[in-house]
Amino acid sequence: MNYSDRGLRKDNMKNITIEAKTDNLPEVLSFVDEILEANDCPMKTQMQIDIAVEEIFVNIANYAYSPGSGSAEIEAGVSGEPPEFVISFADRGIPYNPLKKADPDVTLSLEERPIGGLGIFMVKKSMDKVEYEYKDGQNILTIHKTL
Amino acid sequence: MLNINKEKKGTACTYFLEGRLDTTTAPQLEGDIKESIEGVESLVMDLSKLEYISSAGLRVLLSAQKTMNKQGSMVVRNVRDEVNEIFDVTGFADILTIE
Numbered sequence: 001m002n003y004s005d006r007g008l009r010k011d012n013m014k015n016i017t018i019e020a021k022t023d024n025l026p027e028v029l030s031f032v033d034e035i036l037e038a039n040d041c042p043m044k045t046q047m048q049i050d051i052a053v054e055e056i057f058v059n060i061a062n063y064a065y066s067p068g069s070g071s072a073e074i075e076a077g078v079s080g081e082p083p084e085f086v087i088s089f090a091d092r093g094i095p096y097n098p099l100k101k102a103d104p105d106v107t108l109s110l111e112e113r114p115i116g117g118l119g120i121f122m123v124k125k126s127m128d129k130v131e132y133e134y135k136d137g138q139n140i141l142t143i144h145k146t147l
Numbered sequence: 148m149l150n151i152n153k154e155k156k157g158t159a160c161t162y163f164l165e166g167r168l169d170t171t172t173a174p175q176l177e178g179d180i181k182e183s184i185e186g187v188e189s190l191v192m193d194l195s196k197l198e199y200i201s202s203a204g205l206r207v208l209l210s211a212q213k214t215m216n217k218q219g220s221m222v223v224r225n226v227r228d229e230v231n232e233i234f235d236v237t238g239f240a241d242i243l244t245i246e
Contacts, residue, residue: 022170022171023171025169025170025171026171043229044228044229044232047198047199047229050199051199051200051201051233054169054170054201054203055201055202058170058203106236106237106238107238107241108238109242110209110212110213110216110242111213111216113209113242118202118205118206118237119201119202121237122201122202122233122236122237125236126236
């Protein structure tokens, strides 16, 4: 992925490639938290970002390669003023744009509420920008959040 | 990490959750509630030490609330600001009884 055309310097970015399985969630969150803590991210923002990262990574782990397995490439960093955190998730699984999923109706009563469907909605609500592209056989989901 | 402590007195049960209720830990709480909920008429979830909740955690609370609607009542109390905001955004503030 080329970040230079978005005004971000590539050398700000760190990345990991990790098997997409939910057991690896703590490792993914450590990777993210290390970057956020190094950039004095407020606690509340860190929690929102952690939630977004969890929802996206778990979706990839559960669905992208189902019933097989595969890896996720995660690239993240902070740049600009005010500092903005950017993270992208790339997988080579089934093409799927989670942003096209209809938002759940959060006004439904308890009995009408389906269990589930909230993850990506929480990401959209709490992050500043969420983008999806399918490129070179990869699903690439990128989120932005000002710290 | 999630620590689950509970106090059971007769048909009343209070859970004290500490740490993170996420994809990794939610199954632990779900299993515990399933085992303990039979015969419970008053379920209290004390979240004073719960720092983090993702959709996996919300699902467990929703499922517990649905069960308790059939056999009694459930109250969620001492919710931290960060967690409360998640309840607001997702509409859970309207379907849970929060004290």
